[in-house]
Amino acid sequence: MKKPEPIVTRVIDNRITDAECSACGETLEMPDTVGSRQEQELALEIAFAKHLQSKHPTKPREDVNQAAARIVREATQKLG
Numbered sequence: 606m607k608k609p610e611p612i613v614t615r616v617i618d619n620r621i622t623d624a625e626c627s628a629c630g631e632t633l634e635m636p637d638t639v640g641s642r643q644e645q646e647l648a649l650e651i652a653f654a655k656h657l658q659s660k661h662p663t664k665p666r667e668d669v670n671q672a673a674a675r676i677v678r679e680a681t682q683k684l685g
């Protein structure tokens with residue numbers, strides 16, 4: 606599956622007001638009030654993090670570390 610990432614669908618005055626998820630196309634829940642450009646970017650980040658958590662939960666961190674350790678091990682074995 607495609608890696609989910611936020612797609613900005615509407616920008617007003619350089620401020621992100623609407624965005625959706627690239628993986629499922631769901632609209633991300635942005636606050637009703639529009640803040641500064643930075644605030645909007647932060648709001649998008651938070652909205653997307655929440656969306657990921659509920660719709661596309663990633664593997665626990667341990668799994669990532671184990672996978673990394675395995676890759677390193679395999680690479681090392683090839684060298685030997």
Ligand SMILES: [Zn+2]
Binds near residue numbers: 628629631660
């Ligand atoms: Zn999604």
